[in-house]
Amino acid sequence: MSNVLVECPDFTSRGEEQMTASPGAKRQPSGAKGHRLTGRFAARLWRLRWPALAICALLLVVLDPAANKLSDVTNDTAAAYLPAAAQSTQVATAQAAAIGGPGQPETDQAIAVFARSGPLTTADRGAIAAADRAVARLRVAGLGHPGPPQPSADGRAELFTVGIVAQQHDITTADQNAVHAIRSVVQASIVQAGIPRAPGGLKAAVTGPAAVTADSGGGTQKTLLLTALLIVAIILLLVYRSPVLWLLPLVSAIFAIVMARAAAHGLASAGLTVSSLSTSILTVLVFGAATDYALLLVHRYREELRRHRHAADAMAVALRATYGTLLASASTVIMGMLCMLAATSGSLHGLGPVAAVAVAAAFLAQTVLLPALLLVSGRWVFWPRVPRPGEADREASPLWSAVGARLVRHPGWVATGTVVLLAAAATALTGLHITNDPASALKGQTDSATGQQLVSAHFPGGDVAPLTLLTPAAHAADVAQAVRSVPGVSSVVASKPVQGYHSFAITVSGSPYGSRGFDTIRAVRQRSATVAPGSLVGGNAAVELDISTAAGHDDAVLIPLIFGVILIVTGLLLRAIVAPVLMVAISALSFAASFGLAVLLWGRLNYPGVSPQVPIYIFVFLVALGVDYNIFLIARARQESRVLGTGAGTLRGLAFTGGVITAAGIVLAGTFAALTQLPSVSVSEVGSAVAIGVLVDTLLVRSVLAPSLILKMGDAIWWPWSRAVAHPRAPRRPVPTRR
Numbered sequence: 161m162s163n164v165l166v167e168c169p170d171f172t173s174r175g176e177e178q179m180t181a182s183p184g185a186k187r188q189p190s191g192a193k194g195h196r197l198t199g200r201f202a203a204r205l206w207r208l209r210w211p212a213l214a215i216c217a218l219l220l221v222v223l224d225p226a227a228n229k230l231s232d233v234t235n236d237t238a239a240a241y242l243p244a245a246a247q248s249t250q251v252a253t254a255q256a257a258a259i260g261g262p263g264q265p266e267t268d269q270a271i272a273v274f275a276r277s278g279p280l281t282t283a284d285r286g287a288i289a290a291a292d293r294a295v296a297r298l299r300v301a302g303l304g305h306p307g308p309p310q311p312s313a314d315g316r317a318e319l320f321t322v323g324i325v326a327q328q329h330d331i332t333t334a335d336q337n338a339v340h341a342i343r344s345v346v347q348a349s350i351v352q353a354g355i356p357r358a359p360g361g362l363k364a365a366v367t368g369p370a371a372v373t374a375d376s377g378g379g380t381q382k383t384l385l386l387t388a389l390l391i392v393a394i395i396l397l398l399v400y401r402s403p404v405l406w407l408l409p410l411v412s413a414i415f416a417i418v419m420a421r422a423a424a425h426g427l428a429s430a431g432l433t434v435s436s437l438s439t440s441i442l443t444v445l446v447f448g449a450a451t452d453y454a455l456l457l458v459h460r461y462r463e464e465l466r467r468h469r470h471a472a473d474a475m476a477v478a479l480r481a482t483y484g485t486l487l488a489s490a491s492t493v494i495m496g497m498l499c500m501l502a503a504t505s506g507s508l509h510g511l512g513p514v515a516a517v518a519v520a521a522a523f524l525a526q527t528v529l530l531p532a533l534l535l536v537s538g539r540w541v542f543w544p545r546v547p548r549p550g551e552a553d554r555e556a557s558p559l560w561s562a563v564g565a566r567l568v569r570h571p572g573w574v575a576t577g578t579v580v581l582l583a584a585a586a587t588a589l590t591g592l593h594i595t596n597d598p599a600s601a602l603k604g605q606t607d608s609a610t611g612q613q614l615v616s617a618h619f620p621g622g623d624v625a626p627l628t629l630l631t632p633a634a635h636a637a638d639v640a641q642a643v644r645s646v647p648g649v650s651s652v653v654a655s656k657p658v659q660g661y662h663s664f665a666i667t668v669s670g671s672p673y674g675s676r677g678f679d680t681i682r683a684v685r686q687r688s689a690t691v692a693p694g695s696l697v698g699g700n701a702a703v704e705l706d707i708s709t710a711a712g713h714d715d716a717v718l719i720p721l722i723f724g725v726i727l728i729v730t731g732l733l734l735r736a737i738v739a740p741v742l743m744v745a746i747s748a749l750s751f752a753a754s755f756g757l758a759v760l761l762w763g764r765l766n767y768p769g770v771s772p773q774v775p776i777y778i779f780v781f782l783v784a785l786g787v788d789y790n791i792f793l794i795a796r797a798r799q800e801s802r803v804l805g806t807g808a809g810t811l812r813g814l815a816f817t818g819g820v821i822t823a824a825g826i827v828l829a830g831t832f833a834a835l836t837q838l839p840s841v842s843v844s845e846v847g848s849a850v851a852i853g854v855l856v857d858t859l860l861v862r863s864v865l866a867p868s869l870i871l872k873m874g875d876a877i878w879w880p881w882s883r884a885v886a887h888p889r890a891p892r893r894p895v896p897t898r899r
Contacts, residue, residue, distance in 0.1 A: 235506075242710065243706070248698040270338065271320075271368035372608045384443055391831055391833075443831075444831040505711065507773075564810075629688060631696075714776050736878045751786070755849060781846070825857065
């Protein structure tokens with residue numbers, strides 16, 4: 161791989177210009193410069209195109225069953241978002257083992273809540289008691305026995321809770337089945353009691369972690385897949401303006417989806433934590449990356465079809481010219497994703513390999529399957545704009561040629577103005593609000609979100625989300641006494657023993673999810689550990705505290721690590737030091753500006769805040785994908801600079817990559833924007849922020865800031881190998897435009 165990264169082929173080398181297009185030319189790739197391995201592969205691809213398609217079809221049949229079962233092995237429990245050593249993880253593991261015995265099952269909780277605008281009536285309470293009894297009679301796998309109804313202090317609401325236990329790989333299915341059954345009997349109990357549910361009547365909903373999982377399950381994943389598919393299809397149709405051509409990249413992308421989902425299923429089955437957020441990101445990442453790679457390859461292939469009589473020759477040159485850049489781009493993203501293995505959070509740790517296989521699948525599909533499909537289809541697939549040998553080159557974008565002509569006049573002023581504009585957008589980060597409250601996790605249209613709103617309106621947070629204290633039996637009384645004296649603790653009640661521990665339910669006064677609640681949890685942990693070493697404090701609020709702590713650690717580790725990886729990979733690609741440092745710097749600025757714009761958008765959408773883990777998700781994808789587009793531009797600019805000099809080479813690189821990168825950015829932004837239709841606020845925030853960031857990178861950073869800085873710095877941008885560029889007096893080739 162390192163040989164490919166270092167040896168960057170010229171996109172418009174003189175060898176390519178001298179390739180023959182005579183009628184008698186053999187159907188073999190000619191001697192264009194490029195990577196030797198890619199050249200041999202391209203030479204054989206013409207002969208192996210049909211076997212390649214047959215192998216891909218066979219793989220599709222073999223891998224599809226595993227791909228379809230990915231949702232069965234996802235893990236959205238508390239342990240999925242926590243370090244294994246966190247106290248809340250250990251408490252959850254002990255509780256699950258006590259309930260389910262061997263096998264370390266996972267536990268979730270559903271909350272059935274009932275409320276009305278005035279005091280509950282006798283009929284209301286009868287219906288609630290009937291619903292509680294009906295849930296107890298349910299025979300659903302993993303569903304526990306519900307607790308008794310608990311009235312609210314204002315007399316306007318009641319709720320009861322029920323646990324759901326299943327093995328880790330079955331917990332999502334168990335949650336969906338159990339929550340569906342609970343909702344059915346709850347509604348039936350209200351109907352049988354003859355209580356109206358019109359406005360002002362009795363409201364009922366099922367919420368809790370299990371309901372959240374059920375509401376964000378398989379149906380929304382299918383909707384996401386179809387939405388992303390539709391977005392890609394529409395954009396490809398608009399870009400290619402051909403009734404057939406757009407199908408080939410789309411078929412290759414679907415093949416990549418199947419490969420990536422099957423690989424993710426294998427990773428999850430091997431023990432890696434794969435959350436539903438990871439599977440959602442996998443879908444949009446494959447579609448976005450696969451379309452990006454296809455646009456760049458097809459763009460160059462069409463360019464070469466105007467220079468070569470035979471499609472095999474054109475594909476050979478196109479593959480040689482783009483393979484190094486595509487591999488460097490994919491390698492940068494893959495290595496950036498794998499940096500997440502250093503995260504302590506289970507979901508973030510698991511997302512790294514999942515995202516890496518997604519990008520790898522996209523790269524393989526578009527450099528193997530897509531070329532084979534194009535060769536089998538022939539030149540006619542571009543109809544009605546079929547490229548013919550000897551036609552004038554029309555691949556340069558008139559729009560970006562014009563932009564380049566204006567940039568070259570005052571590159572310094574343009575760069576300064578762009579930096580100021582991005583910095584101004586970044587100031588919106590001062591309005592960022594981090595929240596750990598589960599009430600802010602879902603949008604208002606789901607039953608679980610409605611239920612959470614009812615719970616928050618009628619029940620104190622400490623009553624609904626008590627802490628769980630596990631302490632050695634020998635010191636149980638002393639620990640309970642010590643914890644009762646902690647400021648912010650309102651009650652300590654003994655519970656059923658768990659795995660040799662004495663158990664206590666601790667109620668916190670006020671919300672346990674704010675800064676005061678977290679301070680109370682820390683104080684409880686410190687006091688109990690002082691009296692009885694080995695004591696553990698868990699519960700939903702403790703889970704959120706441990707998630708917040710893990711997020712702070714992951715931010716400190718992953719941000720410099722990812723920047724370092726990008727610096728190394730782009731340095732190998734460009735064989736320079738200044739250019740990679742510049743790319744990292746503008747990527748950091750672009751991230752800050754995009755994140756700031758996203759914060760403004762979330763305010764308009766009335767999102768209450770962001771989960772502590774959301775910023776690092778956004779950072780990983782914005783920086784890795786933003787550098788991706790800069791690689792497309794700067795790699796071409798450097799290759800052109802070898803012949804034309806830095807100034808003219810940069811303008812030609814912008815003209816020839818501007819259109820395809822703009823289309824690629826719109827595709828990727830559209831696919832990530834599809835995440836906003838999911839019920840999770842965090843997923844919507846990641847999708848919207850990445851969509852905004854990709855557009856900022858595509859339309860402003862890559863198209864204005866990066867070329868302006870290159871034009872301003874001149875040959876110094878390629879230091880210490882500046883002498884590799886052409887002498888300023890070298891002949892200049894004009895940038896062609898469409899006629």
